[in-house]
Amino acid sequence: MKILIDILHPAHVHFFRNFIAEMKQRDHQLCITARQKDVTLELLREYGIEHIPISEIGKGKLNLGKELLTRNLKLIKICRQFRPDILLGVMGPSIATVGALLRIPRIVFYNNENAHATNWFVYPLANAVVTSSSYARKITGNHITYQxxxxxxxxxxxxxxxxLKTLAANGIDPKEKFILVRFVSWQASHDVGEKGLNDKVKLVQELEQFAKVYITSESNVPEELKKNVLLLQNKKDIFDIMSQAALIFGEGATMASEAALLGVPAVYVNSLQLGYLQEQERNYHLVYNFTNQEQGLQKAKELLQQKNLRKEHQQRLDTLRQEKIDVTQWMIDFVEKFSLPGTPKVDV
Incomplete structure (x- = not known):
């Protein structure tokens, strides 16, 4: 099978990287197209994934629209050369439109119910829209869910x-207690009109009363906080570091969910509320969702003063692991059995 995967965001690199490696071992041919956003291309290089950059993220609605047009034109050319049997992507604005135009089957994976600007046209064009069972909105069309x-x-x-050797390599004492703070760039189409932290300097100063604070950010930070910015030796080292944090606090939904799946308490502050984070709070008490900084900060202080905080969250993670599947293996089974019309029933 010839598979084209379109990658738009650093998180998409992680989402697909194990799938890419496994599908290559199964003798499938893959073509990876990519977008320059944050550290996307750096991650692809670090993981040794061959790719074709075809656009750079636009700033603002007008430039995002121009980028989509440029991206689609380049993707059409690549599809005509590579002749894929199927197109895959997260969010999927380009694979949905180009796939429909060229009549190539397309599967869109997504987890954001609030990306109205893209979901309204992408979902009807997709042959399958694949989401977590925690997805909180109804999808018209062929909606496939997984646990x-x-x-x-x-x-x-x-x-x-x-x-754990990664911590020392990045200047972190493995024995020290530390908090990781995440700031986002607010450039995504689904970020329009949303808000998160309103006083970053105050936030960090308050958290520093409990532990060393490291910052990871998609955009520039205030001058007073530059000393806190975590300068990673390799971008992929972030998960080793996250796994040892006392707490993760920030505006980033992906990092909050990653923290939950590492058994690290996560305080998420963002007006954009998402089904998977709400489930991780409601069912497992691994994430704490807030829409304003003060409420989130108060919860963080409570957590940081709790005894056995890490042990409790690791136990909650054990419960989650009993109920959730290996998503990469599910993807492999689903894509290999996918056919038109209709979709397969995949036993996992």
């Missing part, structure tokens, strides 16, 4: 074991 989360495609125990 897991996007982040479990790379943080399931089959695919990830923490390497």
């Amino acid at each position: 897991g989360y996007h982040e479990y495609a790379y943080l399931h125990p089959r695919w990830f074991t923490p390497n």
Whole structure:
């Protein structure tokens, strides 16, 4: 099978990387197209994944629209050369439109119910829209669900074991207590009109009363906080570091879910509320969702003063692991059995 995967975001690299490796071992041919956003291309290089950059993220609605047009034109050319049997992607604005135009089957994976600007046209064009069972909106069309989360495609125990040597290599004392804070860029189409942290300096100062604070950010940070920015030796080292944090606090939904799947308490502050994070709070008490900084900060302080905090969250993670599947293996089975019209029933 010839498979084209379109990658738009750093998290998509992680989502697909094990799938890519496994499908190559099964003698499938793959073509990876990519978008320059944050550290996407750096991650692809670190993982040794051959790829074709075809666009750079636009800033603002107008430039995002221009980028989509440029991206689609380049993707059409690549599809005509590679002649894929199927197109895969997360969010999928380009694979949905190009696939429909060229009549190539397309599967869209997604986990964001609030990306209205893209979901309204992408979902009807997809042959299958694949989401976690936690997805909180009805999808018209061929909606396929699985018992897991996007982040479990790379943080399931089959695919990830923490390497504690990574901490020292990145200047972190493995014995020290530390908090990881995440800031986002607010450039995504689904970020329009949303908000998160309103006083980053105050936040970090308050958290520093409990532990060393490291910052990871998609955009520039205030001058006072530059000393806290975590300068990674390799971008892929972030999961080893996250796994040892006392707490993860931030605006990023993906990192909050990743923390949950590592058994690390996560405080998520963002007006954008998502089904998978709400489930991780409601069913497992691994994530704490808030829409304003003060409420989130108060919860963080409570957590940081609890005894056996890490042990309790690791026990909650054990419960989650009993109920959720290896998403990468599910993807392999689903894609290999996918056919038109209709979709297969995949036993996992």
